[in-house]
Amino acid sequence: ENELSIPLPDEAATERLGARLGALLQPGDFVSLSGDLGAGKTALARAAVRARLGDWQEEVPSPTFTLVQTYEAPDLLITHVDLYRLDRPEDAAELGLGDALDEGALLVEWPDRLGRLPQDRLDISIRLVGEGGAREAHLTGHGQWAARLRELHDP
Template sequence: MSERATPVPTAQRQIALPDEAATRTLGARLASLVRIGDFIALTGGLGAGKSALARALIEARLARHGLHEDVPSPTFTLVQTYETPDLLLTHVDLYRLERPEDAAELGLMDALDEGVVLVEWPEKLGRLPKDRLDIDIRIVGEGGEREALLVGHGSWARRLDGLKG
């Protein structure tokens, strides 16, 4: 008799992002939920708002500790890190990555031991952690309105309830 893999619990939530302020609010709300070991996969087309959401989350988490840093997109550096007293925030942009094997050199899984890893273009990694939050941002209106589909896997399935309100 073969063993079946235990399914990882999932939950989803769709959130309207009519403007930059709504994106910043979502980032701040997520900042209060993240903890060491979290992997957040950010998908969406070019210009969808992946970097804006990651920036908002990072800035809000830094602000909780009275810290402020510029948070540029890591498009050219691939990886940017930000230290807070309680965890390390690692922001990664894999747009320019050619092969999944190249990601191993970035030490992303090691970064999970110290904090949160936010990855733009996560599909370039190949395999993703089972316990993660997927955020797909789409442009839905002519005025730049967007919506985010959040899918929580594993522990994030329960934590998505923290986004209510």
């Protein structure tokens, strides 16, 4: 099974999933983050980055305006990308995401703006469920990520 659903009843649950993801990341990892505006893609990515940077790191800015934000964790380079404001798909080539993936892990919001995605990748889709603001994450592991999915299970 290369799919996994994880309930995210509150923001803390989103942060715990992000922390588990952050702990798992390796160079060459491509993670796509899908879902409506406000679903929690950035919250998840920030939690992953924070888990890897260590507690001393207070501020993890959002890449909404810069498109690309790079974080140097002690043992991993993490590049967080938000392509919502990428107007033309051609412009994606200038972002240097191929190099970022060679050197570290890539977390990409609005991955559909890229066109082609790597075959080895983790797709995370977040959607709202019910009335109270709860979310659910749906994870799909492609290629080598299929076997790594279960490590993201709620403990």
